[in-house]
Amino acid sequence: MSKRKLSGRGKKYMILLTAILTALFLFMGDRIVRYTSSNEFCYSCHAHPHAVESWRNSVHYDNRSGMYVQCGECHLPPPGNIRYLLAKAKHGANDVYHQIFTGPENVNWEAKKTVDRAVHFTYDESCIKCHQNLFPMQLSRDGQQAHLYYSQNEDELSCLNCHLHVGHYSDLVQEGIQFGVDVETEREIYTEPATVEVFENFTETIPGTAVDFDMIAISGGTFRMGSPENESFRNDDEGPVRDVEVSSFFMGRLEVSWDEFLAFYNQTAAEGRQDNIYATNLGEVDAITGPTPPWGLPDQGWGMGSRPAITMTWHAAETYCRWLSAITGKTYRLPTEAEWEYAARGGTTGPYFFEGDPRKFSSDRFWNRLFGTDTTVINTYVIYNENSEARTQLPGSVQPNPFGLEHVLGNVYEFTADWYAPDTYSLYPDGIVVNPTGPESGTERVIRGGSFNSDASDVRVAARSHTRHTQWQMTDPQIPKSVWWYTDTREVGFRVVCEWD
């Protein structure tokens, strides 16, 4: 009798067996979940060479209380709900994938130390699970204001914005007070600016400083601005392609360096902060008032000197140009978007000023990622996400473009003078557009060229981007927020042009 009913006793056994199996499963499951969240399990294959060492040197290990925080207590959500298991599954799958296909030696560990990456594998709710009291009595005045600000903007902010290095030690100290104070002054101090009488390359010398920089003479001409519809990764705001004529001008061979920007900072720095609402109209500063001290380290601890200056606001860059004009007696300013693209193209018409297809270079493409691709050409000319080690690089690290400009693509985004609009090109009058200056008004400025953090598709010469003023100041805990410094981007700097008439 194959379809015999289970006897009462059999039923009981079945129930008991099911119960035992379920219990065993739950018990083992729990054990497994706990084991795979332990430090030992993390060490067993986490190949990041400095993870354990930097953790042992951080305040989450080395502190007066003698308590330490385990890997999973920050890098997973608090246990006890489905989010925890989902996060475990996600990170586990990710780790296995990279272990097999990428290999630890090819992982960009530097990049993972940055806030925008770190937020993907560090959980605010886990920070808050232990740090429940955001207003302890011992909290400093700055801390009070920062946490008050956080309590009003929790959705937009992460604990990491201010407390990036608490879990893994870094010698970058978030202290801006001494910023720019020690500038080497052993070199010759220039007393006169450069004299420019003919239209050729020259070296500007900043009076009262030991700082100089090269300017390239760029003869005016007509070019095709924007990208054709069949260009890979093209965005709609890059068209329609227009014939544009620009007049002759000089342009910095390099992006403005920290040496140059600090010359400005040291000569003009203001003591206090300017109040965004009540201060005089910022457009009408008579004596040039320069930046206030920044919060944190604008150079990100990467070093200053000839490295491009970054994280200043557009207002700060524009004020720099006015200051430079005033002390050199020339007319320095930010390039218009048209001047920038004309200079960056250097007479070429393709996606880059060198040979190559963005589709071949981009790591956004699955096949490229999986099988690799020959990036020799782009590596010769551009600092971008595949070769930058997540930071800006020094002059001489790549070849210049045909006009002699270095880093014009990649390294840092460069401010232009123009307001951003997605339909800028279509709004220009018919025919050849002469010296266009973009929309008359707007809320964000055009930035160009892509950065050390950009994919190959975003360092195309026609690719356009723009400032994100509010987002880039989200974590500035100063009240009011600085008009001079961004806290939440590391990718923006600028290049100057000098007028020739």
Next chain:
Amino acid sequence: MNQKSKALSRRKFIGDAAAISALGALGVGAVISSCSRRPEYRSPVFPDQAPDGPVLRAGVVGCGGRGTGAAINFLNAGPNLEIAALGDVFQHRLDRCRNELREKMNVEVADENCFTGMDAYRHVIDAGVDIVILCEPPHFRPQSFEYAVQARKHIFAEKPVGVDPVGVRSFMAAGKMAEAAGLNVAAGTQRRHQRDYVKTYEMVRNGEIGDLVSANCYWNQSKLWHVNRQPGWTDMEAMIRDWVNWTWLSGDHIVEQHVHNIDVVNWFFGKHPAKALGFGGRHRRPTGDQYDFFSIDYVFDDNRHMHSMCRQIDGCANNVSEMIFGTKGYTNGQNRIWDYDGNLIWEYEYPLGDDGQPMNRVAISPYDQTHINLVSAIRNGEYLNESQNVAESVMTAIMGRVSAYTGREVTWEEIMESSLSIGPDKLEMGPVDIAAVPPTPGTAPA
């Protein structure tokens, strides 16, 4: 299985069972709320008196009329409450308060616990008290509040709790520290402790006038008071004696006085406005640098409006009230609800007086009630902290004032991030470099 692990697994089982029944309750709740429009809201029932308990000793900072009044309110709140220390900038003010307490309440404050001078607040807070009653001119409130929180005191803070964004933010942060440390904070926005208002709020919250649409609020009264400068007074002494006429000390009357009505609207709307555009001016004020009238259009983030007006001028029509409009009717916030045909559809039932007729006031004065609620919270181990509410309402009033002074629209974001800090750098008797000149809109820096 030993005893311990048995107990543990039993607890875990109970925990799981509780979680399951909570889940069940949630499901039932969802079903119920899908039938009824919204869950019924019940206002807290205020006690007539604070419960008995170990002696609570209070110190008063700022012994003017309000400080003396608040001391008496505190003593009225229940048994075993003492005023143990007094502090004021001026001796004559302190003496008057001490006499009042002696005569009216039969309370004697010892000589060694009476402090005068600009730092009197520190001495009061450090005099071994449990509760600090802060009633000095508003400019000083953030500083003394923070000091009291750091000293782990429960606090009654009279409104307003600051005169500028920097001060109010400092108060907010200290209020959150108080919360973290379990220190109770009651505020002088006493309408939130006034039984008729609280009942009306309950009615409105339960949809009696529908969804809220807009609000008006008013504090139009005669001239308040002023003190003419006497020979021999320094600038600082003259200003503090005349403090309701100086913006750096009082915040101007929109902040100092009208904040009450603004607070009611914020309370009923459950949030603060997102921006303000207003105007104001000065016709007849004899001293100081303040305006004597304001009119502000406040706009909430969802584009609902609150109109606020306040005036301190003799011989004009007066009105101190709020009007809150909903989709189905409107209310004065205090005790009545009307529909749009003009019918009175609800009225607060006041207690009967000795003559058997309903009185025109609530059974317990809201000023006493505030202290009853504060002491009850301390003694019952409940928790009360009004610092965030009062700070937001004060900031709302400051946002309106700055708009009127400058003529510009001011957003909440701007005012919350503003570095505006008014008053002299040094708080000491002597010259003060602030002229008796009111701001001129369109030109004034702030």
